[in-house]
Amino acid sequence: MSSTTDHELLTPDADRPVRSYPKFIWWGLGESTNGSPLFYLWMFILTAVALVGANAWAVQVADGMIVTNMTDHVSWGLYIANFTFMVGVAAGGVMMVIPAYLYRDKKMQDVVIVGEILAIAAIVMCLLFVVVDLGRPERFWHLIPGIGRFNWPMSMLTWDVIVLNVYLLLNLHICGYLLYMRFLGRKPNKTWYLPFVLISIFWAISIHTVTAFLYCGLGGRPFWNTALLAPRFLASAFVAGPALILIIFIVLRNLVGRNIDEAPSHLLIKIVRVTILINLLMVISEVFTEFYTGGAHTDSARYLFLGLHGHNALVPWIWTAVAFNVVAAVLFLSPWVFKRTSVLTIACVLAFIGAWIEKGMGLIVPGFVPSTLHEIVEYTPSLTEWKVSAGIWAFGLMILTVLLKLAIAVFRRQSEESLQ
Amino acid sequence: MTDTNDRDKKKISLPILQQPSTRRTALKIAGVTLGLAAFGKAISPLMVIPENVSLSEFLQQHYKELSEDDKKEIFARLESEAKENYGANVSISDPKPIPGVKFGYAINLSKCNGNGKCMEACNQENNHHRGVDQSYIRVLEMTKGSMDMEQGNTTYDHTVPQDDKYYMPVQCQQCDNPPCVTVCPVEATWKEDDGIVVVDYNWCIGCRYCEAACPYHARRFNWEQPEIPADEVNPNQGYLSNRIRPQGTMEKCHYCLHRTREGRAPACLEACPTGARVFGDLNDPDSDINWVLKNKRVFVLKEELGTRPSFFYFFD
Numbered sequence: 001m002s003s004t005t006d007h008e009l010l011t012p013d014a015d016r017p018v019r020s021y022p023k024f025i026w027w028g029l030g031e032s033t034n035g036s037p038l039f040y041l042w043m044f045i046l047t048a049v050a051l052v053g054a055n056a057w058a059v060q061v062a063d064g065m066i067v068t069n070m071t072d073h074v075s076w077g078l079y080i081a082n083f084t085f086m087v088g089v090a091a092g093g094v095m096m097v098i099p100a101y102l103y104r105d106k107k108m109q110d111v112v113i114v115g116e117i118l119a120i121a122a123i124v125m126c127l128l129f130v131v132v133d134l135g136r137p138e139r140f141w142h143l144i145p146g147i148g149r150f151n152w153p154m155s156m157l158t159w160d161v162i163v164l165n166v167y168l169l170l171n172l173h174i175c176g177y178l179l180y181m182r183f184l185g186r187k188p189n190k191t192w193y194l195p196f197v198l199i200s201i202f203w204a205i206s207i208h209t210v211t212a213f214l215y216c217g218l219g220g221r222p223f224w225n226t227a228l229l230a231p232r233f234l235a236s237a238f239v240a241g242p243a244l245i246l247i248i249f250i251v252l253r254n255l256v257g258r259n260i261d262e263a264p265s266h267l268l269i270k271i272v273r274v275t276i277l278i279n280l281l282m283v284i285s286e287v288f289t290e291f292y293t294g295g296a297h298t299d300s301a302r303y304l305f306l307g308l309h310g311h312n313a314l315v316p317w318i319w320t321a322v323a324f325n326v327v328a329a330v331l332f333l334s335p336w337v338f339k340r341t342s343v344l345t346i347a348c349v350l351a352f353i354g355a356w357i358e359k360g361m362g363l364i365v366p367g368f369v370p371s372t373l374h375e376i377v378e379y380t381p382s383l384t385e386w387k388v389s390a391g392i393w394a395f396g397l398m399i400l401t402v403l404l405k406l407a408i409a410v411f412r413r414q415s416e417e418s419l420q
Numbered sequence: 421m422t423d424t425n426d427r428d429k430k431k432i433s434l435p436i437l438q439q440p441s442t443r444r445t446a447l448k449i450a451g452v453t454l455g456l457a458a459f460g461k462a463i464s465p466l467m468v469i470p471e472n473v474s475l476s477e478f479l480q481q482h483y484k485e486l487s488e489d490d491k492k493e494i495f496a497r498l499e500s501e502a503k504e505n506y507g508a509n510v511s512i513s514d515p516k517p518i519p520g521v522k523f524g525y526a527i528n529l530s531k532c533n534g535n536g537k538c539m540e541a542c543n544q545e546n547n548h549h550r551g552v553d554q555s556y557i558r559v560l561e562m563t564k565g566s567m568d569m570e571q572g573n574t575t576y577d578h579t580v581p582q583d584d585k586y587y588m589p590v591q592c593q594q595c596d597n598p599p600c601v602t603v604c605p606v607e608a609t610w611k612e613d614d615g616i617v618v619v620d621y622n623w624c625i626g627c628r629y630c631e632a633a634c635p636y637h638a639r640r641f642n643w644e645q646p647e648i649p650a651d652e653v654n655p656n657q658g659y660l661s662n663r664i665r666p667q668g669t670m671e672k673c674h675y676c677l678h679r680t681r682e683g684r685a686p687a688c689l690e691a692c693p694t695g696a697r698v699f700g701d702l703n704d705p706d707s708d709i710n711w712v713l714k715n716k717r718v719f720v721l722k723e724e725l726g727t728r729p730s731f732f733y734f735f736d
Contacts (some may be wrong), residue, residue: 033448047455055462062465064644064667065626072640075631135626135641135668138469138478142606142625149482149607149623157605157629219725220599220635296570373558373590373637374569 024180032405038255043401046394053391056384057132065135067384073377074368076133078385081360082392083129085240087211088233088359090122090167092241094204095271096264101197107263115245116175117403119204123168125396132388156214163207170200175403183410185417208233215367223300223367228286233359235279240355242268242275243328243348248404250345256408269337269344276329276351283325283358296374303376304366311369313378318362324354482607483620483660494622495659502664505645508653512663515681517614523675523730524615524702524709525686526718527589530736531696534559534580534587541691542591545676546662547654549646556673557591557688558637591688592617592638592673593721593729600630600639600672609670615702615730616675618660624669631670635722639672675699702730 060067070077093115100108131137142148143161152158174196181188212230219225249265290301302308307315331337331347338344370376381389480486480494495512502510539555548554560572564584572588581587598617601609608624611617631639645667657663658678665671676686680699684690689697700707709732712718716734 034444047458051455051458051462054459055465058463058465061668062468064642066644068643070643072631072637075628075641130627133627135628135670136624136666138473139623139625142482142608142623151605151607155603155605155629157603157627161605214629215632218599218603218633219727220633220722296568299570367632370570371637372635373560373574374572375574375637 021176021180024183027183028179028406028409029402031409032402035405039401039405043398046398046401049394050391050398053388053394056387056391060132060384060388061137067382069379069382069385071377071379073371073375074365074379076364076368077379078361078381078389079129079133081364082389083126083133084211084233084364085356085360086122086126086129086396087164087207088237088355089241089244090119090126091204091208091234091237092239093119093122093245094201095238095242095268095275096245097197097201097204099267099271101194102201105264105267107261108267110261111249111264113175113178113407114248114404115241116171116200117407118241118245118248118400119171120168120175120403121396121400123164123171124399125392126164127168128392128395129389132392156210156217159210160207160214163203163210167200167203167207170196170203174200175407179407179410182414185414205234208237215363220372221367222297224363226286228282232279232282232286235275235282236355236359238275239272239279239328239351240359242272243351243355246272246344246348247352248400250341250348252404252408266338269332272351273332276325276332279355280325280329283322299370299374300366303369304362308370308376311376311378313380314361314365314369317357321354321357321362324350325358328354477622480622482623484610491659498659498663502653502657506648506653506664507650508648508655510653510655510657510663512657512659513678514659515678517612517616518681519613520703522613522615522702523594523680524700524713524732525594525675525730526698526709526712526716526732526734528696528698528712528736529586529588529733531694532559532587532589532692533694533696534561534576534585535693536580537691537693538589538688538697541687542673544652545654545679545687547646547648547657547664549642549644550649550652551647554640554646556638556640556671557589560588560590561585562588588733589688590636590638590721591731592675593636593727593731594673594675596728596730597726599633599635599725599727603629603633605629609672612660612677614677614681616677617672618674618677619670619672620660621663621665621669621671626668626670628670635725635727639670642667642669642671 068077096108096112096115099105100112131140134140143150143158145152150158152162174193177193178188209230212233215221215224216226216229246265246268249260253260287301287305290298291305299308303311304314304318306312328347328351331343332351334343336343337347365379369378474497476493477497481490486494491514495514498512499510502508536559539553539557539559542548542555542557543550543553546556558574560569560574561576561580561582562569562585563571564586594611594615594617596611596615598611601611601617605627606623606625609617609619609630626641628641631641642665646664648664653664654662656678658674661674661676661678676684676688680686686697686699689699698708698712700709702709702713704710712734713732716736718732718734720729720732
């Protein structure tokens, strides 16, 4: 604790009081854990689900990954599917950062923090989804450069470890700095955040490109081995990310009751109107190539969309995704999306779930079916996998909630001070 | 303390550490405590890690960084673990590649009749999990007139050979350009000087990226701790080959290096009743494998992928 003399030395200048970043975090934690009974109920439910997930994971580590439904044929499943999707959500926040800083949209600058907070929560989830997929999580230190043996630059997974962690740090820094400055009532110093913001724009693209390279670099998996994969990943990320941010805005408007400016939401809708069509175009392009060409290389696509030799576990999934994506596209392109919150909500939820299926189960699992020796072994996630995945989602939502509440507390405090 | 806080309140209204000591704060503390306790309970199954993994095993270095003394210690530990967990007296060795030797393998598809003895031999030789009849070999029953694996079937269950079929065993192709080695994030798998791709089972983190990368379905994951009856454990074990693998790590065919580096044939070759398998040193011009490569029409699987296998197929 600072002594009284220190305090007096610094307090004369009211703008530079004794405040430190850890104290700010502590204050924020206090503020962000205050709330209505509804908030506590929400957090209670999330905690409960997260605990169920943590327990399921611990059992999985003890008993082996036999408790999942993955096999030597389908060796990645729900965890890696969620991982891939969440990388997209993390990258999607950049669709707020670009207008805010590259096009200097003032109103977007006010709320861009939401996109950055979402990126933090999403990246934490990504890292957790990778950890729960490891057979020997206690050996994670083998991946730490310098201590372990880091197969960089050859292994795309090492690139992913780097870009994801750096993206997390970038966003922690940008969010933390901007909120702290606002908290102090100071104008942020551009040299302390603008370079990082510009890097983070490049970095958001890189995390999803590198994640696509994980898959499309594998020559033995024709379903993934397409140059379109990275652009497709980005297009669907720029649908799912903004869709989730739009949902967050709708929730905030209802719960916080504050007048959140409509302009950033409108801009995001306009962005999704474009990206959702680009994504559909790419899906159509891929589907055409696969089905018009035919041959054994297209078996995975056939399995996914039509079923193969009587095996069709994924067919209902993918057609749900297609239906959701198409309906979402129609809704987004209709004029009602600006006028009615209900239409916007439905459009966002459909687009989000559609992207989740398409890039999760619809992308990872068919890469393994049929296997490289053309055996067909199907996969449906086990209860353990659902529990662990739900647990990570719950934990991610907890981080998102707490960080959003922290940001709101800072904003509210600032507007109260400006009123005084 | 109070003094500072009062000042804070007056001058800068910073409610740090001065949240009202109300019921809400008490409830928050109670909630966090309860949450942490529940979390501890939830992840308590993780205690098997400190129970099963000693500190020295946890800190064990990569195979290539181990000194001879380290190895002695590790092998002794693994031997006592095999005794404790499987009731078997085993001896673990670490045969090195023979200088100048590069192993190659070829299969005569005109001779192979799909009897599956090679898979059985692999299962026994390599201390595979008995519960799932694990083996590093898969035999495809192929339709005559097609080289398309799409027409193949690995789960055939009838007398062999069938008239309209031929049989193609597939195992690790020990590629010269192995995608599995490229993708491993921790260098837990690598190509030895004699061409054999090996795995350090104590370094692998179990991410299964190699399993996704392999175009030949040659890699296997230990989804659970392998079960082997004590009297079936093969006691002659190599550290990089057939020792009993730990749960949660990757494994693959290693051309039985604990045998072949000592001049013996791989177990699958020895077990083959048809004489379809030819194994030897690619660098020795007089070896059987080189005779096959020179005199037969030889092909490799999925040549277009550029993996450059050291595993060949031919017809008489």
